[in-house]
Amino acid sequence: MKKPVIVVMHIIFWVCCMLSILVKIDIIVEHATPHNIKYLLMAAFSTYPVLFYASYLFVKYLFNNRKKLIYSILLYIVGLLIPILGVYPHHEPAINMVNFLSILNYSVLGGLFYFAMDWFKKQQQQKELEKQNLQTELSLLKNQINPHFLFNTLNNIDSLIASDPGKASAALVGLSGMMRYMIYETNTGETLLVQELQQIENYLELQKIQYANSELTNYSVNGDPEGIVLAPMLFIPFVENAFKHCTDKSQKHAIQFTFNIKDKMILFESTNIADPEQHMAKDGTCGIGLDIVKRRLELLYPGKHQLRIDGKNYLFSVFLSIDTQ
Numbered sequence: 469m470k471k472p473v474i475v476v477m478h479i480i481f482w483v484c485c486m487l488s489i490l491v492k493i494d495i496i497v498e499h500a501t502p503h504n505i506k507y508l509l510m511a512a513f514s515t516y517p518v519l520f521y522a523s524y525l526f527v528k529y530l531f532n533n534r535k536k537l538i539y540s541i542l543l544y545i546v547g548l549l550i551p552i553l554g555v556y557p558h559h560e561p562a563i564n565m566v567n568f569l570s571i572l573n574y575s576v577l578g579g580l581f582y583f584a585m586d587w588f589k590k591q592q593q594q595k596e597l598e599k600q601n602l603q604t605e606l607s608l609l610k611n612q613i614n615p616h617f618l619f620n621t622l623n624n625i626d627s628l629i630a631s632d633p634g635k636a637s638a639a640l641v642g643l644s645g646m647m648r649y650m651i652y653e654t655n656t657g658e659t660l661l662v663q664e665l666q667q668i669e670n671y672l673e674l675q676k677i678q679y680a681n682s683e684l685t686n687y688s689v690n691g692d693p694e695g696i697v698l699a700p701m702l703f704i705p706f707v708e709n710a711f712k713h714c715t716d717k718s719q720k721h722a723i724q725f726t727f728n729i730k731d732k733m734i735l736f737e738s739t740n741i742a743d744p745e746q747h748m749a750k751d752g753t754c755g756i757g758l759d760i761v762k763r764r765l766e767l768l769y770p771g772k773h774q775l776r777i778d779g780k781n782y783l784f785s786v787f788l789s790i791d792t793q
Contacts, residue, residue, distance in 0.1 A: 523578025691729030
């Protein structure tokens with residue numbers, strides 16, 4: 469919490485305290501005289517603040533600095549001695565009771581105020597830590613995009629240069645766009661859905677040059693993605709995972725991706741053929757990307773997303789809904 473905000477909170481707190489003291493004079497003391505009012509106001513500007521901040525420092529140093537704890541105890545004793553040393557003359561029981569309750573009240577409030585400020589501070593630190601972790605995990609996620617895909621794509625582009633230069637050039641532009649997007653345009657923490665969809669389309673186009681089956685994938689987007697903002701790279705790991713674990717890439721539409729967009733709600737579905745009896749080649753990155761995406765969804769969209777992953781009937785399916793409002 470920034471220091472100006474803390475100062476404003478202290479000012480507001482003491483303004484409220486002064487008003488409460490005036491209310492006590494009218495309610496508790498039936499015959500408040502000017503002298504009584506002067507007494508309580510002097511206590512409000514001396515004894516109560518001293519006891520409040522002495523209690524605040526006492527609790528603070530109790531857990532952090534035992535040496536400075538002595539100074540806070542001495543400050544608290546001074547606050548208690550102010551009325552006893554005769555700074556204020558003796559008054560009727562009602563006034564003394566008001567003073568005693570106020571001393572107890574501000575002593576407790578000082579300690580509670582420290583706990584409140586410490587709680588806010590830890591919450592801010594936790595949010596900052598989570599933000600840093602998300603950036604770290606996003607960087608890791610970028611590195612987990614299958615390196616075999618990159619190498620195979622470059623090899624395929626190389627072979628296309630002689631046979632189909634135009635197709636090779638288009639593939640190289642698509643690959644360059646994907647790399648630029650992942651390296652430079654995903655560092656802000658948010659991206660446009662239309663950009664995310666464009667990168668998925670680039671990925672699918674690059675995958676096409678690796679397989680003889682031109683109808684391997686089926687991709688559709690229903691609804692208007694314009695104006696929707698979300699965290700980057702939430703869907704590409706699922707897309708890559710579908711290609712990685714598809715066990716029969718010769719069938720038509722063995723891999724399918726569907727986006728249904730309504731208002732600010734995104735419904736994503738990924739399905740691929742997956743025979744559990746067939747051995748699927750795995751590399752060291754298997755599963756890491758999906759785990760990171762799951763964690764990012766939990767931190768970025770708590771209570772605003774649903775993720776379901778099913779593997780049955782020789783199909784592996786992912787259902788993800790995100791409310792970006």
